[in-house]
Amino acid sequence: MNLLIANRGEIALRIQRTARRMGISTVAVYSQHDSSAQHVLQADEAVLLPGESLAETYLNIEAILAAAKKTSATAIHPGYGFLSENPLFSEACEREGILFVGPSADSVRAMGNKIAARAVAVKLGVPVTNGITGVPEVLLKNHANVGFPMLIKAAAGGGGKGMRIVRTEEELASALETTSREALNYFGDGTIYIERFVENPRHIEVQVLGDKHGNMVHLFERECSAQRRHQKIVEEAPSPTLTPEVREKMCNSAVILASSIGYYSAGTIEFLVDSELNYFFLEMNTRIQVEHPVTEMTTGVDLVEEQLRIATGEPLRLKQQDLKQTGHAIECRIYAENPANNFMPSPGFINLYHEPYGPQIRVDSMEIAGSGQIHSFFDPMIGKLITRGETREEARLRMITALENYAIQGIHTNISFLVGMMHHPSFIENTITTRYIDDHLETLIEFAESLKSSLTPEVPLLAGFMKSLAAKREISENIWQTIGYWRSIQQPEVVMDGKSFRIKILKNRNEHLHFMLGETEGEAVLTSANMQSKLRLNGISHLIYMGEDEKGRFPVTYKGFGFLVERPDMAGPENVSFAETGIMNIDSGNIVSPMPGRVLKIMVSEGEEVSKGQVLMVVEAMKMENNILCPKDGVVDKLLVKEGDMVDGSARLVQLE
Structure with a gap:
């Protein structure tokens, strides 16, 4: 098999890893915006997709098939998103004699489209909520039977793209138009769907796996209730909410739904669960899910390998009675976004990137090699951090440690927000529903800030200061260029996150600083290896991550939180910039x-x-x-x-x- 992966980023790399282990060669496709991405560099072959927009590149069936023919690819794996749930793509592959690693086009039509999937569920007696589909004009005229609040979403989509909650008549027309436009832009189909919105539900889904011989199993459930903007950011398996009885009933419903249409490959049946543990069929994702690693880490099954084997016609190797869920796994999605600014996307240049590692820790990411670019053209997800433990609490504590050692500098990320989530009583006590983060965002951000404030501020302050002392700078011809610029000021001002400090240098030699900070005298030793540094402050070691940005400032990551250390005496004109959020330049209007x-x-x-x-x-x-x-x-x-x-x-x- 020569496998073309019609995707990019972390999922393309994830598929490559399994293919490589199975001895399968891989072909990457890429646009002009990610020609140096790791999924391109690690593939056996790579083909440029001409054009700029997604419609011209990753959503272009003809271009991807041309790449397959050019490289003699015998199979195509679509990953998730993009063309993964487009029946025209799987049909086109079949016409060209190329194996599509996924379900049949008929299955995608029956279950990939939300309206068709609901019809199947109703026929089988699986509970659903009321809803209708159409274009904005039709829905505006015929929405009365649905009622408010209602959920508007893309009929052909998934992943939280093109989805809104509307609570009043006045909001409806604008929301329908915007959602339809987003659906057309991302999925190539502007058809939208409205349904009655279930207040404060849980989002729980069941992983299924079927072959081309009629065999079907489930691999238990995942809970994905922690969401922002209708997109999941924390997932876990098993669900801490379900009772054994409801779990069995829900998993059986998933198998019945998938089996009824002769489904094969990996798929996910999603349900909304109310406070009484009543569940309602939401949709089926006819592809591998972003959050599939938590299932893999609790069942030991490589879902991508099973997809590849099923695609070639092998019978399912798994028997339901042999499948077991052991331990607990949690996944946190790492996004380039600013939670404090309503999760505004934060594209830009990453000047320091470090992933955590260790037993029971897994990172599926874009594999940025120290630094790299996050483009505004694509989804803001950088990667996924997954931890496993024998219990939920063990997995949670391991996740906190892993997040504290995931360092990304140069852009905003949600890492510190996720650290706060893992510490927050709502997660520990499992009270989070799908609206919780959006409804309590300010409180959650304040909670994360309180965790940051509880840290020892001297650690990032002194680390950044010592980095500044060692920094090599080109200073116009004067004596300080020879003896060290830091000697010109023995009690320099140091600013951290806007707060000013004076550090008196008593002695500084070979990364060993003897200092006075306020009335406190102390000693600090800084040692660095690659991107990791250790600051030994008064005999206690602290692990930190440090860089230097293009403005001569020193970002420090400490226990998952970012600090920015500056030396005003070393500042240049390049330090002047627009305000971070870019709302307004007050002077000019x-x-x-x-x-x-x-x-x-x-x-x-x-x-x-x-x-x-x-x-x-x-x-x-x-x-x-x-x-x-x-x-x-x-x-x-x-x-x-x-x-x-x-x-x-x-x-x-x-x-x-």
């Missing part, structure tokens, strides 16, 4: 973009009076629509961009009078 992206829609005109909080335009980044809000009352003097423009982070968008 410019409203700037908070991230690179594409101007999707402009909502105002020049000369129009606008008010604080009003949506001025929509900027699309990482396949998510982000509203640009007006920061104050005023009048639009000038629009500096037009719809369709690509903009950089901090690009000027609107000039207010």
